[in-house]
Amino acid sequence: MRILRFFFILLSIASAAQAQTSPEQISKKLTGARPGDIVLLEGFLTEKLPKISYHKTIQPGPQFIISDDPEYIRIPEAIALQEEVSPGAVRLYVYNVNGVTVPQKMPRKISAVIRNLGKEDMRIRMLKYSSQKPSTNYFQIGKQGLQDFFTSNEVNNLRVVKPGAVIAIDEKLEKQVVHYDELVHGFYEFVIDQPALISVLQTAPEKSGPKAFPAIDTLIPFSHVNAGRGVFPVSNYKITNRDTIDTQNGVCQLIVADGEDDPWITGTIGAEKQDAKNAGNYGVLYNTNLKWKSTNGKGLALITWNARSDNGQWCGGMGLTMALYDARMKKTVRQYPSSQLITKGKPEAILIEIFRPDPSKEIQEINFTYSPPGASCLPTPLILVPVDL
Structure with a gap:
């Protein structure tokens, strides 16, 4: 019995040695x-x-905003992030999912909008733009989103926003329907010359984000889970x-x-x-x-x-x-x-x-x-x- 046990020990050692990949x-x-x-x-x-x-x-870098708390937006009409930014460069990372199940699963729109808080016209110049079609393939969206951001070089992408007016940061998202469990992944860098309010919201597909924004009075409380949300100086x-x-x-x-x-x-x-x-x-x-x-x-x-x-x-x-x-x-x-x-x-x-x-x-x-x-x-x-x- 001892000989048999010793044999199995030697066999396991030999197998472990074979499993190791040599430096060569x-x-x-x-x-x-x-x-x-x-x-x-x-x-x-x-x-x-x-x-x-x-x-x-x-x-040195832009003011940085991330929207990932909540990751799953479970309220049909709600704001998932809202932050004020100063004039200058801004980086925005949107990572949100349609998580509505009550009263039932339903298609939604998830959009990022910006409101001019200044007293003069605001110019918003997009520098880097990465926007993915909503999908349940989160890995592919994450990989492609970074590739599009790294290769992006926006030229002549300039819009003017009147004082108090609201526009969509990503006009492509305004055309996208987000079904249950689909991820919206947007990664942007832009420059503004007036103070502004940035919001990420969920609404009905037939509504535009800028028009839905004034009527949404629910700002989802943060929970300090997922990656998080807020504005960051680094x-x-x-x-x-x-x-x-x-x-x-x-x-x-x-x-x-x-x-x-x-x-x-x-x-x-x-x-x-x-x-x-x-x-x-x-x-x-x-x-x-x-x-x-x-x-x-x-x-x-x-x-x-x-x-x-x-x-x-x-x-x-x-x-x-x-x-x-x-x-x-x-x-x-x-x-x-x-x-x-x-x-x-x-x-x-x-x-x-x-x-x-x-x-x-x-x-x-x-x-x-x-x-x-x-x-x-x-x-x-x-x-x-x-x-x-």
């Missing part, structure tokens, strides 16, 4: 894949990988590593938007300026510059994975979009994974990019913009793996 196999798998591919790395992915120590500085971060990454030191990972090493941004809700937080830093841009060198001739593969796939039913999938910049700062925007909608969890890793050492430079740079992906669990570990080229 990892290198071969990653260099043989294309950016956006899912690569199976058995026994490799863990949250315990060494962390990159970094500086995080606030960059919208952009600059991330730089404290110590130069060296390929000879092995694997390391950059962790942002985890609520611990990188706390959630804070702001205020409503006219009473009650405390608010964005639990996820959704809509915040992390402009990242990592310095690295290769003293052993290896390159670096940047990968990620769904590290929190076992954290309940809402963490079973992850997809994201990033903007990467080459040595000449030419931008490439790519959805991850590109071969399928989401990654589920280990051993699945997504290859983001492979960086090759430049023999003419001792210190090199990796530049990208990351923003926490909507509908996905956080954090999104960004892992750098030395590879043979």
